[in-house]
Structure formats: C-alpha cells, structure tokens
Amino acid sequence: VDNVHTDDLKRVMELMDGFKASKVLFTASKLRVFDLLETRPGLVGAEVAQALEASLKGTECLLEACVSLGLLERKQGGSSLLSILHQEVVYENSRLAQRFLQSDSPSSLLGYMEHCDELVWPLFSHLESAVREGTNQHAKVSGKTITTNNLFQDVYYFRDAQKLQFMRAMHSIAGVAGPAVATAFDLSRFKTACDLGGCTGSMAHELAKAYPGLSVTVFDLPSVVEMSGSFCPPGADNRVSFVAGDFFKDKLPKADLYILARVLHDWTDEKVHALLSKVSDACTPGSAVLVVETLLDGTRSYPALQSLSMLMQTMGKERTGSQYTQLLRQHGFGDVRIAHTWNFVDVVLAIKN
Numbered sequence: 001v002d003n004v005h006t007d008d009l010k011r012v013m014e015l016m017d018g019f020k021a022s023k024v025l026f027t028a029s030k031l032r033v034f035d036l037l038e039t040r041p042g043l044v045g046a047e048v049a050q051a052l053e054a055s056l057k058g059t060e061c062l063l064e065a066c067v068s069l070g071l072l073e074r075k076q077g078g079s080s081l082l083s084i085l086h087q088e089v090v091y092e093n094s095r096l097a098q099r100f101l102q103s104d105s106p107s108s109l110l111g112y113m114e115h116c117d118e119l120v121w122p123l124f125s126h127l128e129s130a131v132r133e134g135t136n137q138h139a140k141v142s143g144k145t146i147t148t149n150n151l152f153q154d155v156y157y158f159r160d161a162q163k164l165q166f167m168r169a170m171h172s173i174a175g176v177a178g179p180a181v182a183t184a185f186d187l188s189r190f191k192t193a194c195d196l197g198g199c200t201g202s203m204a205h206e207l208a209k210a211y212p213g214l215s216v217t218v219f220d221l222p223s224v225v226e227m228s229g230s231f232c233p234p235g236a237d238n239r240v241s242f243v244a245g246d247f248f249k250d251k252l253p254k255a256d257l258y259i260l261a262r263v264l265h266d267w268t269d270e271k272v273h274a275l276l277s278k279v280s281d282a283c284t285p286g287s288a289v290l291v292v293e294t295l296l297d298g299t300r301s302y303p304a305l306q307s308l309s310m311l312m313q314t315m316g317k318e319r320t321g322s323q324y325t326q327l328l329r330q331h332g333f334g335d336v337r338i339a340h341t342w343n344f345v346d347v348v349l350a351i352k353n
C-alpha cells in the first residue's frame, strides 16, 4: 500500500511540475545552451553564464534543472583553467541533447521547440476557456477571431517571421518523423506522389530518398512555396518540385499517391470531407492516399495532449485510426491499413476502389 501511495504521489508531483520541465527545455534551447556546450563541452557554470550574458545564480539553477531532466550531464572537473583551479563541476550535453537539441543536428527539434514556447505555451494558459467554449484561443492571445478561412493567413503566416517560425517547426517534426513515415508501408509501386500541405518539402525529400523511382510534388499555399527554397536539403535531387495553390479551391496536381500529413487534424469534419472528396475525385482506382497523423488510441498521453493542442490552435482535433478509416471509406477508399510508428505521427494507407 505504501509503495502504491508513493508511486501515486510521485506521479502527481511529476504532473504538477510538467509545465516547469517544459519551460526549462524551451528556455535552455532558446538561450542556445546546447549549442554552446557542443562547441565548448566541459564548461563550469560561471563560464556558461558569461557566454550567455546571463546571471550566475539563474544560469546555475537552469543548468542543474537541465541535469535533473536528463538534458545535460554533470561531470567532476574539466580541462578549462577555471574548473581545474576550483575543482568545480562541469557540464556537457547528454546524448538526447546531442541528437535533438543542438541546432546543427539533422534531428534537431529546436524549430518545434520555439513554436511550442512562443505560440502554443501562451495558448495553453487559456485551456479552461478552450474547454468551456470548444474552440481555439487565438482571440485571447492575439485578438484575432479565427474562422476556417483565415487560420493560416491570420495566425501562422501573419508576418514573414511568424511564417518562417511555423515552417521551421513543421520542418523539424517532419525531419524526425520522416524516415519512419516513408518506410511505414512499401510505397515502391507508386511513381508520382503529391504532398498536399507539404510545407517545406521535408517529407517529400524523405520519400524521394526512400523510393528512387518516385517523384513528389509539394502542394502548398503560395506564401509558403515562395519561402520553401531555403529549406532544401543539400544535395537534394530534382524529383521534388513545388506547386502553389489552395487545396480547397484549386485543381490538385495529378499523382498516384496523395499525402495528407498533419493536414486533416487542422480542420472540422466538414472541411475534412471536402478535402477527401477532392482527393478521391483526383484518384484513379489503385491510386492511394497516405494520411499521416497522431492517432488517438485511448491510452498514450502524447496523442491526447496533441488533440488538446489542436483544439487550442486550429479548427480541428486528432482522431482515432477507426475514425480515419471510416472517413476514408466514405470517400471511396478501401483496404485501409494503419501503421503505428511510435514517433510523432502514425500512418494510414488507403487504396481508391
């Protein structure tokens, strides 16, 4: 009984502190602590404080919090003069930080982190209103009333700096989830794909890498396509191209495989039906749609929390695998298969009847 009590108390304490842990992660990332310790591993607290132009007291608290959360490692003594003289502890990036928190890592999540800190964090302080009202909270944070017609233009793309921040966020998630998505199913029989709402082209490049016979068209709003060039990976080949348009209004490019990656979760059921109906009309029998979303499964917290994030930010929500299966069947897709990747997103493949 005592163990159960202690475990429960530990869990409640962890949950109560969740927001502090997130903010430690966001702040250390924003201050570029992990980049500093990549180039200069083994610094003492005072050296980190000096490099960050921050207070010693605050920096030491932050570094120790990072150690407790597994983001940094604390070692005894280092090679710098200060650490030798004072036999102080020094700090280094943990393996997790090297992989996900250094800005030059191919799996860097710094873009997503910045988005969570600057946009999602303020929205979440209005969670109670979102629950009461059942709608996004942009009006409370930026004073803008968001309808289905102005979500991207008025929130994410209102200024170029915001648009680039959003694109960096999408790019970093797709960079981490891309390889798992590309290989969740064998897609080698498809010759042409169209990534609807494909943003920076990160997923498209990942698919092109995995399938040498595949060409991918990224279809996104003109203001996004205009800036996608700066995200092109080095050495990328010309099998990825970009077409600007509005997937609710314009004709969709022809393809054997349509990809909808983290697009449907932005929209109401009505808009999802409109988009799936357009995709279905563009498909010939045997062509397919690949829906890439975080699937609610009634157990994992990540999808459930992500669904709240969609409530706070968009017109949509996350859905279960069977909800997507049903939606796809209603639009003439059969042989619906689901793959859980245990990454940010899961994958649903459905073939046009």
Ligand code: SAM
Binding pocket: 152, 170, 171, 173, 174, 196, 197, 198, 199, 200, 203, 219, 220, 221, 224, 245, 246, 247, 248, 260, 261, 262, 263, 266
């Ligand atoms: N697919 C990308 C990924 O998985 O990282 C980006 C997902 S992001 C949540 C949604 C994307 O849909 C954005 O790139 C946005 O510009 C695009 N989008 C939104 N409305 C659109 C529209 N009406 N026509 C075309 N693209 C649109």
